[in-house]
Amino acid sequence: MPRGLIYEGVSDEPMSYSGGSAAQSTVLHAFDELLAIRHSKDSRIHLFLDWSFAAAFLHRMRDYMPPHHRAFIEEIQSAPSLKQHILASGNEKLRIAYNQCASALADLRTYHIAIVTKYITTAAANAKASLQIKPPSSLQERGTGGSGILSFLKSVRDTTRAGIIQG
Numbered sequence: 325m326p327r328g329l330i331y332e333g334v335s336d337e338p339m340s341y342s343g344g345s346a347a348q349s350t351v352l353h354a355f356d357e358l359l360a361i362r363h364s365k366d367s368r369i370h371l372f373l374d375w376s377f378a379a380a381f382l383h384r385m386r387d388y389m390p391p392h393h394r395a396f397i398e399e400i401q402s403a404p405s406l407k408q409h410i411l412a413s414g415n416e417k418l419r420i421a422y423n424q425c426a427s428a429l430a431d432l433r434t435y436h437i438a439i440v441t442k443y444i445t446t447a448a449a450n451a452k453a454s455l456q457i458k459p460p461s462s463l464q465e466r467g468t469g470g471s472g473i474l475s476f477l478k479s480v481r482d483t484t485r486a487g488i489i490q491g
C-alpha cells in the first residue's frame with residue numbers, strides 16, 4: 325500500500341504503518357544500547373537490499389514503542405558508555421562478563437534465524453513448490469546473500485558478534 329490506508333473514523337488522510345514485529349519490543353534494543361552494539365549503516369546489506377538496512381529498520385521500530393520505553397533506550401544511549409568503561413579499565417573479569425553478554429545475544433539471534441528459516445523461508449518455499457503460490461516480495465531472493473529477511477537478520481547477528489572485545 326504505497327499510499328497508505330485510510331483508517332475510517334480516525335483520519336481522512338491515508339496513513340502508513342509497519343506491521344507488528346518483535347523488533348518493536350524494547351528489550352533487545354536496550355541490550356544493544358547497553359552493550360554499545362551499533363547496527364551500523366555501513367553494513368554491507370544496504371549495498372544489495374532495498375527492503376531496509378538494519379540500523380534504519382530497527383530505529384524506525386522504536387516509533388512503535390510506548391514513549392516511556394523509547395525514552396529508556398535513549399537514556400541508556402546517552403549515559404556514559406559501559407563498553408568504554410570496560411575498555412578503559414583493562415579489567416579482565418569485566419571484559420569476560422561483557423563478552424558473555426554479547427555472545428549470548430548473538431546466540432539468541434542465531435537461534436532466531438533458525439526459527440525464521442523454518443517457519444518463513446522453508447514454509448514459503450514449500451508453499452511455492454506445492455501450491456504454486458508466489459511468495460511475498462520481501463521473501464524473494466535478492467542480492468547475493470539469500471532472502472532479504474535472512475540477510476537482515478544475519479547482519480544484525482554479525483554486528484552483535486563483532487561487538488566482542490578481543491583480549
Ligand code: HEM
Pocket residue numbers: 344345346347349352433436439440443444473477480481
Ligand atoms: C515463529 C516465530 C518467529 C518468526 C517467524 C519471526 C520472524 C521475524 C522476522 C521476519 C523478522 C524481521 C523483521 C520483521 O519482519 O519484522 C524478525 C525480527 C525480530 N524478531 Fe522475530 N520471529 C519469531 C519469533 C521471535 C521471538 C520469539 C523473538 C523474541 C524472543 C523474536 C525477536 C525478534 C527481534 C528482536 C527482531 C529484530 C531483529 C533483531 O533485533 O535481531 N522473534 N522476526
